[in-house]
Amino acid sequence: MRKLIVLSVLSVLFPFIGCGSMSMTPSSQSGGVPRDGELMFPKDYKSFPAFLTGIQKPDAVRDLYINPVGAKAQSGQAFPDGSIMVMEIYNAKKNTAGEFEKGANGTLVKADLAKVFVMQKGAGWGKHAPDILKNGDWIYSAFKANGERLDVDYAACRGCHLPLGDSKDYVHRYDEYFSKRGHGSH
Numbered sequence: 001m002r003k004l005i006v007l008s009v010l011s012v013l014f015p016f017i018g019c020g021s022m023s024m025t026p027s028s029q030s031g032g033v034p035r036d037g038e039l040m041f042p043k044d045y046k047s048f049p050a051f052l053t054g055i056q057k058p059d060a061v062r063d064l065y066i067n068p069v070g071a072k073a074q075s076g077q078a079f080p081d082g083s084i085m086v087m088e089i090y091n092a093k094k095n096t097a098g099e100f101e102k103g104a105n106g107t108l109v110k111a112d113l114a115k116v117f118v119m120q121k122g123a124g125w126g127k128h129a130p131d132i133l134k135n136g137d138w139i140y141s142a143f144k145a146n147g148e149r150l151d152v153d154y155a156a157c158r159g160c161h162l163p164l165g166d167s168k169d170y171v172h173r174y175d176e177y178f179s180k181r182g183h184g185s186h
Contacts, residue, residue: 035128036154039120039141042067045086051177054107059100061110063088064173070121075178078169079121081137085171087117113145117157133158135170 042048049071051064070083079085093101093111101109118141126137133155140157142150161170168174 033124033127034120034122034139036140036157037142037149037152039118039139041116041141041143041147041149042084042086042118043147045084045116045118048084048086051085052173052180055173056107059092059108060114061090061092061108063090066177075181078136078166079171081121081123083121085119088113089115089117115150116143116145116147117141118143119157119161129158130155133162135161136166138170 045065045067048065048067051066053063055062055064065086065088067082067084070079070085073079073083090110091112091114092108095101103109119138120141121136121138123137125139126134129135129139135158138161140154142152142157144150161172164170164172164174171177
């Protein structure tokens with residue numbers, strides 16, 4: 001019941017706040033365990049395997065990457081500690097009339113990279129999250145395209161991933177990823 005109430009409140013807030021992790025910079029207050037917003041920008045994420053690309057949103061295109069540690073996960077399993085997922089959010093290109101451009105395949109065309117969201121998993125890392133927003137041991141960070149930190153409400157990220165639960169390890173498009181990968185191996 002408590003989760004239902006939190007999800008209801010967050011669903012009202014989502015239109016106003018944004019959703020959305022290599023080495024960490026833990027806060028001295030967190031006993032060496034990083035909190036949301038404390039991860040370093042993973043500069044080499046473009047070398048990670050693609051998780052999924054070209055995900056269409058109403059006004060954006062998303063590309064997702066997963067580090068080699070995370071790519072070792074098998075369908076039906078949680079991602080291992082040390083997994084890093086990166087989501088690039090590109091603005092959709094507009095024409096001179098202000099309408100979104102579509103490519104030959106009917107999908108939105110990428111314009112500039114707007115934001116980079118990162119989620120990373122480590123043993124015990126989720127312990128500082130509020131009980132009603134725990135997403136296992138995942139923590140979140142957000143960055144501008146140039147790698148500078150963005151100040152976001154991480155409760156929104158947690159609320160967005162929370163409904164996926166343990167069975168999907170709080171990861172959006174979990175089934176789609178393993179389905180496209182084929183046979184649960186990479």
